[in-house]
């Protein structure tokens with residue numbers, strides 16, 4: 001009955017195979033069709049380009065545009081005003097001979113500062129939100145899919161041992177590590193044996209059921225939500241060396257709960273759908289079902305919340321910088337330009353409007369792209385455009 | 386046909402823990418499928434057909450389900466004792482399944498070609514190109530017109546009947562030895578039903594796989610089955626060949642089912658029905674579960690669980706009353 005070889009010896013020519021279109025090409029052509037999403041992507045690409053160029057122009061010992069050059073006599077100049085050439089030293093004159101976006105309360109060129117801040121602000125937004133989405137989808141997916149399945153005592157011990165080894169890697173003596181690693185191997189081996197043989201040896205206690213996956217993850221979510229996240233971030237940042245990457249990671253690690261809850265809720269209903277049972281009946285593995293089959297069906301609300309999360313992350317970074325935990329001054333970010341500018345809201349509105357607009361446009365373009373992505377991922381929605 | 390059985394389900398018991406108590410959805414079911422034959426499992430909705438099929442492949446979530454006993458021997462291996470990884474290589478490659486609802490059994494976000502390909506590449510290391518050739522052949526075999534164009538279609542652009550054909554193509558992608566079809570035509574129009582059933586027969590002639598057809602509709606069974614198992618309230622009440630079941634039904638429930646077929650009544654006469662309803666699986670009647678609805682009821686039926694009685698030539702039924710009558 002297993003003569004699949006002889007049965008499938010037909011050649012491609014029999015059918016005249018259509019030109020192959022990889023999934024990436026298909027994705028691209030769908031994106032081109034969806035004008036708003038494409039526009040979002042273009043704007044977004046433009047901002048990244050600006051950020052990279054800005055970084056090149058504003059770093060180094062004698063940058064083309066110096067964002068930290070203080071000209072006290074030129075403070076709070078409106079956008080497009082020219083510099084007062086008489087009172088400035090030649091090297092203080094901005095290279096374009098105009099303050100394109102005005103100056104701030106210390107007479108620093110806002111255009112230069114916006115360029116300098118673009119990279120940090122964009123990466124903060126995307127790295128933090130990207131991390132939050134990844135963690136959220138992962139935990140939410142596990143919680144929604146495995147739901148009532150229990151976590152066993154052995155698995156908990158295993159994770160604790162592994163954490164111990166990883167965290168104590170530098171501080172522990174070799175003997176200790178070897179003992180811990182050996183213990184982990186013994187626990188793992190006996191769990192595998194139990195799983196296979198269903199025997200009841202002395203290790204049977206490892207197989208005892210502790211709590212359900214869902215209960216564990218939802219209580220983790222609830223615990224995380226209990227803390228005001230800004231103070232959680234402050235605490236962690238105070239313990240870590242001040243670096244913008246640490247900030248991104250910490251913001252990401254403290255803002256995944258929304259995504260996790262969305263994904264869990266979607267998964268609870270998706271799990272009961274026939275296509276999930278059908279995929280299981282055809283031998284597809286759990287991981288593939290979760291991340292390949294269910295996530296695309298559950299991603300829409302996550303993308304929407306992620307777009308809002310980007311703005312939030314940019315502003316959180318601003319708040320941290322304002323308190324002296326974020327990017328140390330004089331390095332500019334959109335967030336700290338914005339929060340410095342709010343003191344001059346009436347005298348110099350451009351100091352808040354310009355970074356505010358920049359954040360708005362980035363968020364909007366990502367929002368358009370996210371909505372397009374949702375439509376592309378869900379073929380039923382495609383026809384609407 | 387006297388070859389070794391492919392699948393033996395032996396005294397399978399599947400219980401559910403529910404708030405109302407233990408629901409004995411499948412309570413000691415035995416059946417057997419030989420290579421290349423079509424076996425039908427017939428019974429009213431709720432009698433445990435789907436649960437027994439799902440537990441063959443280990444697809445029931447445990448809890449709430451709980452395998453309370455029995456064994457499922459496939460090619461001599463007890464599937465109930467296999468580890469999940471080993472089961473995954475059985476599913477789709479050696480045993481596959483077609484479900485009742487074609488409208489929701491395909492993932493809406495992938496093309497049908499991709500979904501079939503996934504099954505193939507999941508079990509066999511073949512290249513994309515090879516897989517695509519096989520997919521086109523499969524789609525042609527299951528009667529999808531112009532497969533070249535349809536291979537990049539998404540499920541929502543297909544009709545119910547076409548989706549069921551795609552599901553069948555997925556089930557056959559790795560040439561399994563056994564296909565379990567759980568009411569594959571229930572959700573379809575009558576004309577499409579006949580087409581799908583014919584398709585199963587054609588495919589079986591071509592590929593020689595065994596089919597376990599599950600249905601609640603006895604009229605579907607006559608044309609396709611080699612052997613029939615009639616289920617009621619979680620047990621098998623009668624088994625035999627199509628001929629034996631239709632000509633010589635030996636359990637009151639089977640008789641009732643046959644009488645209620647629309648084709649059997651005289652014109653103008655009302656449709657015969659079986660009085661009463663299917664028992665709640667948490668509170669089954671004692672003795673013979675059918676006794677409250679049975680016209681052959683005797684006092685002994687109330688407290689004695691009926692044994693399988695032999696009516697000759699592998700024709701078995703759980704009704705000692707009729708058995709005694711026939712012998713006498």
Ligand SMILES: Nc1ncnc2c1ncn2[C@@H]1O[C@H](COP(=O)(O)OP(=O)(O)O)[C@@H](O)[C@H]1O
Nearest residue numbers: 401408410429430431432433434435436449666
């Ligand atoms: N997840 C579940 N939880 C509790 N009871 C269930 C569950 N699934 C099925 N059952 C019970 O099992 C019995 C048999 O169901 P099923 O096998 O689906 O019937 P059918 O013969 O129509 O396919 C039903 O009475 C149903 O109440």
Ligand SMILES: [Mg+2]
Nearest residue numbers: 434435567568
């Ligand atoms: Mg059913």
